[in-house]
Amino acid sequence: MAMAEPNEEMRRGWAESASGWVANERIVDHAFVPVTGAVLEAAQLGPTLRVLDVGCGSGTLLAAAVERGADAVGVDIAPGMAEAAQARVPGALVAVGDAQTDDLLALAGGGPAFDRVVSRFGVMFFSDPTAAFGNIRAATSPGGRLAAAVWRSAEENPVFTLGSGPLLERIEVPSPAPGAPGPTALADPTRTRGVLEGAGWTAVEISPLDVTLDYGLDGSDGVEERLAVTLASGTGRIATAQLRPRMPDAEWAALLEAAREEIRAARVDGVVRIPGAVWVVTATA
Numbered sequence: 493m494a495m496a497e498p499n500e501e502m503r504r505g506w507a508e509s510a511s512g513w514v515a516n517e518r519i520v521d522h523a524f525v526p527v528t529g530a531v532l533e534a535a536q537l538g539p540t541l542r543v544l545d546v547g548c549g550s551g552t553l554l555a556a557a558v559e560r561g562a563d564a565v566g567v568d569i570a571p572g573m574a575e576a577a578q579a580r581v582p583g584a585l586v587a588v589g590d591a592q593t594d595d596l597l598a599l600a601g602g603g604p605a606f607d608r609v610v611s612r613f614g615v616m617f618f619s620d621p622t623a624a625f626g627n628i629r630a631a632t633s634p635g636g637r638l639a640a641a642v643w644r645s646a647e648e649n650p651v652f653t654l655g656s657g658p659l660l661e662r663i664e665v666p667s668p669a670p671g672a673p674g675p676t677a678l679a680d681p682t683r684t685r686g687v688l689e690g691a692g693w694t695a696v697e698i699s700p701l702d703v704t705l706d707y708g709l710d711g712s713d714g715v716e717e718r719l720a721v722t723l724a725s726g727t728g729r730i731a732t733a734q735l736r737p738r739m740p741d742a743e744w745a746a747l748l749e750a751a752r753e754e755i756r757a758a759r760v761d762g763v764v765r766i767p768g769a770v771w772v773v774t775a776t777a
C-alpha cells in the first residue's frame with residue numbers, strides 16, 4: 493500500500509475549507525487586525541527585502557509586504573487559498589505547496605534566499621514541525637528573520653468554539669491530542685522553542701500577545717459575522733454536512749438561532765468581542 497503523503501489530511505481539510513475562509517476574509521481580517529499588526533512589527537519588513545509568507549491563506553500578510561515594497565512570495569497547501577491570494581495580491585508570487593516538504597526556493601521560481609519569513613496562524617499544521625521549520629530555514633538567508641503568530645491554548649481561546657455549543661451537542665468532533673497538528677500545536681512555548689532550535693533557528697523569542705478579536709463590521713454587532721465564521725469552521729462544516737440534510741428547515745433555523753444566542757451573550761458594549769491569546773514567535777536563521 494502506498495504511504496500517505498505527509499500532511500495529506502491537512503491538505504484535504506484546508507482544500508475543503510478554503511472557499512469558506514475566503515468568503516469570510518473581511519470578517520477574519522477585521523478580527524485579526526491586532527495579530528496582523530504584531531506580526532508585521534515583529535518581522536521588521538522593509539523595501540527590497542525578500543519575504544516568504546508560510547500558509548499565506550488568502551494573502552493578508554502578502555498584501556502588507558507588497559505595500560511595504562517587499563518582494564513577496566506566498567506558499568499555501570490549499571489551491572483555493574493560493575488562488576485567492578494570487579488574485580488579491582498580483583504583485584506577489586503565490587505557489588501551492590507544502591512548506592514542510594517542498595523546496596521553497598524552487599517553488600518561488602529560484603532567486604535568492606528569503607530575508608524574512610512571516611506567518612499569521614499558518615505554521616501549526618505540520619506533521620513534523622522540526623522538519624518543516626528546518627525546510628523553511630533552508631530557504632532563508634543566514635541572519636534572516638522569522639516572525640509568526642500562533643495560538644496559545646484552547647482554554648485561553650474561546651474564539652475556537654464561540655457559537656459552536658449547540659452544534660457540538662448534536663455532532664462528534666474529534667479534539668486533537670496536545671501538540672498534534674492543528675491550531676494549538678505550538679501552544680506550549682517550551683516545545684516550540686525545542687522545535688525551532690532543533691530546526692537550526694537561533695535567538696528564539698516567544699512573547700505572549702493578548703488581543704481582542706472584534707467581529708463588528710461596518711457598524712454591525714458582529715453576531716451574523718461570527719455565525720458565518722462558525723459555520724465555515726471545521727465544526728460548522730461537519731454540522732452542516734451531517735445535520736442539515738436530515739433536519740426540517742424550522743429545526744435547522746432553531747439550531748442557528750441557538751448558536752446566535754450563544755454568540756450574542758459574548759457581546760461587549762453591544763459588539764461581539766472575543767479575547768484572544770497568541771504567541772508571537774521570532775527567530776533568526
Ligand SMILES: C[S@@+](CC[C@H](N)C(=O)[O-])C[C@H]1O[C@@H](n2cnc3c(N)ncnc32)[C@H](O)[C@@H]1O
Pocket residue numbers: 499502506507546547548549550551552567568569570573589590591592611612613614615617618
Ligand atoms: C489558519 S489558516 C491562516 C491563513 C492566513 N495566514 C491568514 O492568517 O489568513 C492556515 C493556513 O495554513 C495553510 N497550511 C496548512 N498546512 C500547510 C503546509 N504544510 N504548507 C503550507 N501551507 C499550509 C492552510 O492551507 C491555511 O491556508
